[in-house]
Amino acid sequence: MSISLEPWTDDDLPLVQALLGDPVMMEHLGGPEDPDRIVERHARYLGNPGVFKIVVDGVGAGWVGFWEHAWQGEQIYEIGWSVLPAFQGRGVAAAATRLALDVARAGDGPRSVHAFPTPDNGPSNAIARKCGFTLLGVVEFEFPKGRWAPSNDWVYDLAGM
Numbered sequence: 001m002s003i004s005l006e007p008w009t010d011d012d013l014p015l016v017q018a019l020l021g022d023p024v025m026m027e028h029l030g031g032p033e034d035p036d037r038i039v040e041r042h043a044r045y046l047g048n049p050g051v052f053k054i055v056v057d058g059v060g061a062g063w064v065g066f067w068e069h070a071w072q073g074e075q076i077y078e079i080g081w082s083v084l085p086a087f088q089g090r091g092v093a094a095a096a097t098r099l100a101l102d103v104a105r106a107g108d109g110p111r112s113v114h115a116f117p118t119p120d121n122g123p124s125n126a127i128a129r130k131c132g133f134t135l136l137g138v139v140e141f142e143f144p145k146g147r148w149a150p151s152n153d154w155v156y157d158l159a160g161m
């Protein structure tokens with residue numbers, strides 16, 4: 001199985017619609033996003049150097065991305081990922097996350113990367129653990145905008161590798 005990252009393109013709107021519009025996929029993130037908000041998100045992904053389509057054997061399988069975020073008085077990268085059900089359970093998200101961490105490490109941005117999955121999101125917490133993140137504890141985190149919920153704060157030190 002070949003896993004790679006590609007820049008986000010106009011053609012990737014159906015992929016983000018499948019990921020963010022699906023109630024099962026968005027179970028731990030406040031439910032499916034409104035179709036108009038998905039289109040807005042797609043537009044933000046275009047040209048963003050930290051957002052990637054995950055490609056498995058030539059097929060779009062999900063997305064992974066990192067972006068700057070102010071957190072507890074420091075500039076960090078926040079990272080997130082999502083993989084279509086047909087590609088889950090095969091190590092795709094973990095491999096893609098490691099590739100994204102390599103891109104972040106090569107840049108001159110923040111040296112700290114945080115992931116904020118909810119405590120009951122077993123798969124995302126497992127991905128953070130497999131990728132070498134350290135669990136700092138449970139925090140109140142806002143996602144989507146206006147919705148605060150307990151989240152695990154996982155940190156990855158780009159400078160330590």
